[in-house]
Amino acid sequence: MSIFVNKDTRLLVQGITGNEGSFHARQCIEYGTTVVAGVTPGKGGQQLDTVPVFNTVAQGVKETGADASLILVPPPFGADAIMEAADAGIRLIVCITEGIPILDMVKVKNFLATKNCRLIGPNCPGIITPDECKIGIMPGKIHKRGSIGVVSRSGTLTYEVVDQLTKLGMGQSTCLGIGGDPVNGTNFIDVLSAFQADDETSAIVMVGEIGGSAEEEAAAYINENMTKPVVGFIAGLTAPPGRRMGHAGAIISGSSGTGEAKIAAFKENGIHVCENLGQIGRICKDVF
Amino acid sequence: MKIHEYQAKDLFRRYNVPVPEGRVAFSVEEAKKIAGELGSFPVVVKAQIHAGGRGKGGGVKLAASLEETETLASEILGMTLVTHQTGPEGRLVQKLLIEAGQKIERELYLSLLVDRATASVVIMASQDGGMDIEQVAKKTPERIIKVYVDPLMGIQGYQIREVAFGLGLPGAAMKSFAGLLSNLYKLFVAYDSSMVEINPLILTQDNAVLALDAKVDFDSNALYRHKDLLEFRDLDEEDPLEVEASKFNLNYINLDGNVGNIVNGAGLAMATMDIIKNAGATPANFMDVGGGASSEQVENALRIILADDKVKAVLINIFGGILRCDIFAQGVVDAARKTGINIPVVVRMEGTNVEQGKKILADAGLDLITAADLSDAAEKIAAAVAN
Numbered sequence: 001m002s003i004f005v006n007k008d009t010r011l012l013v014q015g016i017t018g019n020e021g022s023f024h025a026r027q028c029i030e031y032g033t034t035v036v037a038g039v040t041p042g043k044g045g046q047q048l049d050t051v052p053v054f055n056t057v058a059q060g061v062k063e064t065g066a067d068a069s070l071i072l073v074p075p076p077f078g079a080d081a082i083m084e085a086a087d088a089g090i091r092l093i094v095c096i097t098e099g100i101p102i103l104d105m106v107k108v109k110n111f112l113a114t115k116n117c118r119l120i121g122p123n124c125p126g127i128i129t130p131d132e133c134k135i136g137i138m139p140g141k142i143h144k145r146g147s148i149g150v151v152s153r154s155g156t157l158t159y160e161v162v163d164q165l166t167k168l169g170m171g172q173s174t175c176l177g178i179g180g181d182p183v184n185g186t187n188f189i190d191v192l193s194a195f196q197a198d199d200e201t202s203a204i205v206m207v208g209e210i211g212g213s214a215e216e217e218a219a220a221y222i223n224e225n226m227t228k229p230v231v232g233f234i235a236g237l238t239a240p241p242g243r244r245m246g247h248a249g250a251i252i253s254g255s256s257g258t259g260e261a262k263i264a265a266f267k268e269n270g271i272h273v274c275e276n277l278g279q280i281g282r283i284c285k286d287v288f
Numbered sequence: 289m290k291i292h293e294y295q296a297k298d299l300f301r302r303y304n305v306p307v308p309e310g311r312v313a314f315s316v317e318e319a320k321k322i323a324g325e326l327g328s329f330p331v332v333v334k335a336q337i338h339a340g341g342r343g344k345g346g347g348v349k350l351a352a353s354l355e356e357t358e359t360l361a362s363e364i365l366g367m368t369l370v371t372h373q374t375g376p377e378g379r380l381v382q383k384l385l386i387e388a389g390q391k392i393e394r395e396l397y398l399s400l401l402v403d404r405a406t407a408s409v410v411i412m413a414s415q416d417g418g419m420d421i422e423q424v425a426k427k428t429p430e431r432i433i434k435v436y437v438d439p440l441m442g443i444q445g446y447q448i449r450e451v452a453f454g455l456g457l458p459g460a461a462m463k464s465f466a467g468l469l470s471n472l473y474k475l476f477v478a479y480d481s482s483m484v485e486i487n488p489l490i491l492t493q494d495n496a497v498l499a500l501d502a503k504v505d506f507d508s509n510a511l512y513r514h515k516d517l518l519e520f521r522d523l524d525e526e527d528p529l530e531v532e533a534s535k536f537n538l539n540y541i542n543l544d545g546n547v548g549n550i551v552n553g554a555g556l557a558m559a560t561m562d563i564i565k566n567a568g569a570t571p572a573n574f575m576d577v578g579g580g581a582s583s584e585q586v587e588n589a590l591r592i593i594l595a596d597d598k599v600k601a602v603l604i605n606i607f608g609g610i611l612r613c614d615i616f617a618q619g620v621v622d623a624a625r626k627t628g629i630n631i632p633v634v635v636r637m638e639g640t641n642v643e644q645g646k647k648i649l650a651d652a653g654l655d656l657i658t659a660a661d662l663s664d665a666a667e668k669i670a671a672a673v674a675n
Contacts, residue, residue, distance in 0.1 A: 101480050101510035102402050106439045109407035139609050139640050154555020156607040182404040209555055212404045236558035238565045246539040246554025246576040254422045276566050277559045278662035
C-alpha cells in the first residue's frame with residue numbers, strides 16, 4: 001500500500017502546454033505516472049506528445065476518467081485552477097504553484113469544504129509513491145521503494161531527507177510536501193493519520209519549519225494517536241522574528257511560531273528530534 | 289509589504305475609516321506649517337518609521353504651541369530611533385506625521401488578520417488599548433475578543449455587534465463603530481492585507497471612534513493586482529542589499545553573521561543557516577534563489593553576497609530539483625569571473641544534472657572547496673571561518 005496515490009492513479013495536468021507544465025508532465029510520464037489528460041484553456045484539441053489537451057478540467061475528466069490533477073499554472077490563476085478541478089470531481093488535487101495570494105487560498109479552502117476532494121499544497125513539491133506514481137516536481141530517481149513515510153512543508157529540504165534515507169538503504173512508502181504557504185489543503189495530521197493506517201509504512205519522518213502552529217498540533221496528535229515511530233526536524237532555528245523566510249508561511253509573529261517551541265513540543269510528545277540536518281539519515285537508521 | 293502610518297491613514301480616509309486630521313512633513317518648516325493649519329493645540333508629532341514602539345523610544349511627542357512643534361520636530365527629524373523592533377542600530381527618522389490632538393475617553397485595540405488555522409479573517413479586539421497586545425494575550429487572554437469572519441460571506445452585522453458589546457462601547461458610539469469596522473473589513477479584503485491594526489482605537493468624549501494609530505501590512509503575493517500600492521514602498525526603510533536582491537526576484541534577508549550562503553528552496557535555506565550555526569559560525573544572510581533560478585539570478589545572488597563586507601566565507605548548498613545543477617554552476621562561474629572571489633567558497637551540489645554541474649565548476653579552474661555532503665560542508669565552512 002501507500003497513501004493517496006498509487007499505480008492506478010490517472011493524472012490530468014493543468015497548465016500542460018506551459019514551459020513548466022510540459023517539462024514536468026513529461027518527467028512524470030517518464031517516471032511511470034499514468035498521465036491521461038492535460039488542460040490549457042484555448043488549446044483544447046492539441047496534444048502534448050500522446051497526451052490529449054482539453055479546454056476545461058470537466059471535459060478532461062469526462063473523456064479520460066482522470067481522478068487526480070497536477071496544477072502548474074501562474075499564481076494569479078492558481079486559486080481558480082484548484083476550484084475548477086474540485087468542481088469537475090477530481091479526487092486529489094496537487095498544486096505546485098508558489099505565490100497564490102493568501103486571501104485567494106482562504107476562499108478556496110472554504111470552497112473545498114463543500115467538495116469531496118483532497119488538496120495537497122499549494123507551494124509544494126507534490127507527492128510520490130516510489131516506483132508507482134509521481135505527481136510533482138521532485139527528482140524521481142533519488143527515491144527508493146520502502147517503508148518510511150516522509151511529510152514536509154518544504155521542497156528541496158524534502159529531497160535532502162529522501163536522498164539521505166535512500167543512500168542509507170531506507171526506502172519510502174510515500175513522500176509528500178504539504179507546502180510552505182500559511183493556508184494550505186492537506187495538513188500534517190491528515191498525512192500522519194494516513195501513514196498510521198497504511199500497512200506498508202512502518203515509520204515516519206516529519207519535516208517542519210518556523211511559523212504557525214501546525215507542528216505543535218501534529219506533535220500532540222502523534223502522542224495520542226500513533227504507534228509508529230516518528231523522527232522530526234524543524235528548519236529555521238536561526239531565523240529572525242518578523243521576517244518572511246522565503247515561504248509565505250515561514251514567519252515568526254511576535255512570540256508565536258518559533259523553532260524552539262516546535263522542538264519542545266516534539267520532545268514532549270515522544271518524537272525523535274534531529275537537530276542537525278546532515279545527520280537525519282543516520283538518526284532514522286538508529287531509531288527505525 | 290509594510291507601509292508608514294501616514295500612508296495607512298491615507299488609505300483609511302479613502303475607505304471612510306475615521307482618523308485624526310493631519311499630514312506628513314519632510315522638514316521642520318513643513319511640520320510648522322501643518323501645525324498652523326490644523327488651527328488648534330496640542331498637536332502630535334510622530335516619527336514615521338517601519339517599526340513599532342515609537343512612543344517608548346521617544347519618537348511621539350505632544351506639542352502645545354507652534355514653537356514647541358518646531359522644537360520637537362527638529363529633535364525627532366533626523367534622530368536615530370531605537371525601539372524593541374528596530375534592533376540596537378535603530379532607524380533614521382526622515383518623515384513626521386503632524387496630527388491634531390484628541391480628547392480621549394477610552395483607548396481600545398482592534399485588528400484584522402488572516403487566521404491560518406481556520407482559513408478565515410479574524411477580528412481581534414480588546415478593551416486594553418494602547419498596550420502591547422502580545423502581553424495582553426499572554427497575561428489576560430480573557431480580555432481579548434476574537435470573531436471569525438467567513439470569507440465567502442463577509443462580515444455580518446451580528447459580528448460587528450459582538451465586537452462592539454465586547455468592547456463595552458456606549459450605545460451612542462455604536463453607529464460610528466459599526467461604520468468603522470465594516471469599512472475596515474472592506475479595505476482589508478480590497479487590498480489583500482495580511483494585517484490591519486489600530487492600537488489605540490479611541491473613543492472620544494463625544495462618543496465617536498477614531499483610529500489614533502494605523503498599521504497595515506500587505507500580502508506580497510497579491511501585490512501584482514494592487515499596482516497603486518507600489519507608490520507606498522519606501523526604499524529608505526529597506527536594507528540596500530535586500531533592495532538590490534529584490535530586483536532579481538531573489539529571496540534575500542540580510543543578517544548579522546559572517547557566513548554568506550546561497551541555497552535553492554526556502555526550507556533548505558533555513559536548514560542551511562541552522563547548519564552554519566551548529567558548525568560554530570553564524571549565517572550572514574538567508575538567500576533562496578528559488579526553484580527555477582536562471583544563471584543570471586545565481587550570478588547576481590553571489591555578487592550581492594560577496595558585496596557584503598561582513599561575509600568571511602560562503603556556503604553554497606544546492607539540491608537540484610527543478611533547478612538544474614549545470615545552470616547553477618554556470619551562474620557561479622560567471623559571477624566568479626566578473627566579480628572575483630577572494631574568500632573561501634564551499635560548494636555542495638546534489639540532484640538533477642549534478643555531474644554536468646561539477647564538471648562546469650572543475651573546468652572553470654576556480655578556487656572552490658567542494659563538499660561531499662552536508663556534514664562535510666559544515667566541517668569545511670567551520671574550518672574556513674576559523675582560519
